[in-house]
Structure formats: C-alpha cells, structure tokens
Amino acid sequence: RYTIREKGESVWIAQRNGRTKDGIDRTDQGIIKMFCMSEDKDRVKALAELNIVPVAISYEWESCEVLKALELYESQYTKYTKKPGEDLNSILTGIVQWKGRVHMALCEPIRTEELAAMEGLTNNEYHKAVAELIDQRINGAYRLWPNNYVAHDILYGNERYRGMYTDEEREAFRHHLARLDRYAETCDIERLREIFLGIYANPVGCDPIPWNVNSVVGHDTMIITEGRNDALACIQSGYEAVVLLGNGASSRMELFDAFRDTLFASVRTVIIAVDNDEAGNGAREKLLRYFG
Numbered sequence: 001r002y003t004i005r006e007k008g009e010s011v012w013i014a015q016r017n018g019r020t021k022d023g024i025d026r027t028d029q030g031i032i033k034m035f036c037m038s039e040d041k042d043r044v045k046a047l048a049e050l051n052i053v054p055v056a057i058s059y060e061w062e063s064c065e066v067l068k069a070l071e072l073y074e075s076q077y078t079k080y081t082k083k084p085g086e087d088l089n090s091i092l093t094g095i096v097q098w099k100g101r102v103h104m105a106l107c108e109p110i111r112t113e114e115l116a117a118m119e120g121l122t123n124n125e126y127h128k129a130v131a132e133l134i135d136q137r138i139n140g141a142y143r144l145w146p147n148n149y150v151a152h153d154i155l156y157g158n159e160r161y162r163g164m165y166t167d168e169e170r171e172a173f174r175h176h177l178a179r180l181d182r183y184a185e186t187c188d189i190e191r192l193r194e195i196f197l198g199i200y201a202n203p204v205g206c207d208p209i210p211w212n213v214n215s216v217v218g219h220d221t222m223i224i225t226e227g228r229n230d231a232l233a234c235i236q237s238g239y240e241a242v243v244l245l246g247n248g249a250s251s252r253m254e255l256f257d258a259f260r261d262t263l264f265a266s267v268r269t270v271i272i273a274v275d276n277d278e279a280g281n282g283a284r285e286k287l288l289r290y291f292g
Contacts, residue, residue, distance in 0.1 A: 001038045004050055015054075015134065025138065027131040029124075036127065043126060044115045054107040054134045056141035060100030062199055064093050066179060069196040073187060103143035108214070110134065117217045118262050129262040136213070136258065144204060147173050151200035161204070210255055211244035216263050226274040226283055234273065241267075245283065253290040 003009050015027040032047070039046035062068075067090055074080050110133060118129050146165035150173040153159050180192055212231065216222045219241035225231040231244040245255075256264070270291045274280035 029127040029131040032127040048112040052110040054137040056105040056138045058143040060145045105141035107137035151197045152204040155197040216241045221269040223271040
C-alpha cells in the first residue's frame with residue numbers, strides 16, 4: 001500500500017502461491033484478506049485505492065508440464081513430498097523451457113462500484129467474491145491456443161474442436177505428448193497421459209463468462225439476451241444493465257452462480273430477450289427456472 005499510495009509505483013503480485021498444476025488458476029482469497037488488513041477501517045476503500053488490474057497470461061506450451069503431471073500422478077496415491085532441489089529445478093525449467101507464443105492481456109481494473117455492491121457481505125464472503133471477480137476478468141481475457149483444443153479432443157476422444165487446429169499442429173502436439181513414454185515402466189502411462197492432457201484441456205472446458213456482466217452493478221433491472229447484436233441494440237436504446245449469455249441459447253445457468261450474491265445482489269427484475277425459436281424458447285425456460 002505504501003509503494004502504491006505514497007511512492008506512486010506499481011506492484012506485481014501473484015494471485016496465488018505457485019503456478020496451477022491442473023491448468024485452472026484460481027485467486028487465493030487470502031491475498032484479498034491481506035490487502036484489506038492494510039486498511040481495516042473501510043474494506044471497499046482498502047481495495048479501491050490499490051487500483052487492482054488483473055492480468056491474464058497464457059502460454060502456447062505450458063511451463064513444466066511434465067513435472068506438474070508427474071507430481072499430480074504421485075499425489076493420487078500418497079502425500080506428495082518434494083525431492084531435494086526440486087524447487088530449483090522447477091524454477092530453472094520454467095525459465096529456459098520453450099513456451100512458444102505468449103499472450104498477455106491487461107484486464108479492466110476492479111472498480112469501486114463493483115466493490116461497493118458487495119458491502120452487505122460478511123468479510124469472508126467479501127474476500128471470496130472479490131477473488132471470484134478477479135478470476136472472471138482473467139478467464140474472460142485468457143487466450144486459448146491450438147494445443148488446448150488438440151488436447152481436449154484427444155482427451156475426450158472426439159473432434160469437437162477440429163476446426164481450431166491444423167493437421168501439423170495436432171501432430172506437433174502428439175510428438176510433444178510422446179515425451180511421456182520414458183515413464184512407461186514406472187507409471188500407469190495412460191493415467192499419466194490423461195493428467196498431462198488435462199493441463200492443456202481444462203481451460204477449454206471453462207464456460208465463457210456472460211458478456212457485459214459487470215454492467216449490472218447497482219441496477220435493480222437487467223436484460224439478458226441470446227445474441228450480441230440484441231445486446232448492442234438494447235444498449236444503444238439506453239439500457240445499461242444488459243448481459244449476453246456466454247454461450248448463446250445453449251449456455252448453462254450455472255454460469256450465473258458466481259454473480260448471484262455479488263454483482264446481481266441489487267437486481268429485482270430480470271427481462272429475458274431471446275429468439276422466438278426452439279433454442280431460444282429452451283433458453284427462456286431455463287432462465288425462468290433459474291431466476292424464478
């Protein structure tokens with residue numbers, strides 16, 4: 001806080017202790033608690049003054065993926081104990097290993113209005129809600145690479161994302177996967193491959209965050225649309241709290257779970273604006289059951 005507020009300098013801080021092992025990053029709410037403890041009189045002010053800007057970094061080739069897969073494999077059967085020099089080896093591997101293309105996105109800063117909308121929560125709920133808000137920003141900006149889609153198709157034995165990669169990209173990933181063959185005598189190689197594939201495939205399985213969901217903060221009425229053009233038309237007509245289903249009419253309603261007690265806390269009326277066809281009618285019924 002001193003560095004940011006008094007010296008006017010930026011601080012880079014990790015969202016959690018260490019890198020994720022399974023390809024799914026989650027912000028540790030303990031970090032949010034720590035931030036609030038530095039200004040314990042006003043928890044909204046405590047975070048608003050820090051100008052938190054979530055950052056999403058995605059690698060074409062995940063750092064230390066073989067080491068992570070081996071650790072997760074061993075952890076299935078016993079409490080994992082790090083070996084001497086393992087941390088140093090992971091650090092060096094993470095630095096020198098080829099990462100291919102790297103995408104970095106600076107997300108929209110966490111706004112005071114968003115924090116104020118959570119004021120009625122307990123401290124623990126507040127810390128959790130802010131952590132989830134940061135995750136929403138990061139997940140929304142995360143870049144998926146062909147490797148992610150290849151791994152997902154191999155893992156689930158289908159070609160659902162076949163249009164997202166070329167034959168050459170698929171073969172390059174298969175060649176990369178073959179590096180695990182050296183562990184065939186000491187591991188259940190099929191299970192080790194599943195874990196390795198999951199590191200790349202898990203981010204693909206994350207549902208898209210509902211577009212423009214942050215616009216709902218402070219409003220008692222929100223409009224939910226099925227298509228982006230519908231959402232834009234509503235906004236151009238003067239409506240502010242307009243949300244687009246993350247995956248169109250086929251979206252799962254669980255997409256909204258993370259927002260019910262936070263961004264949607266003040267909402268009393270939900271207007272459903274979907275297409276009058278089979279898919280749209282199905283979406284309307286799901287929304288009615290969820291919000292009704």
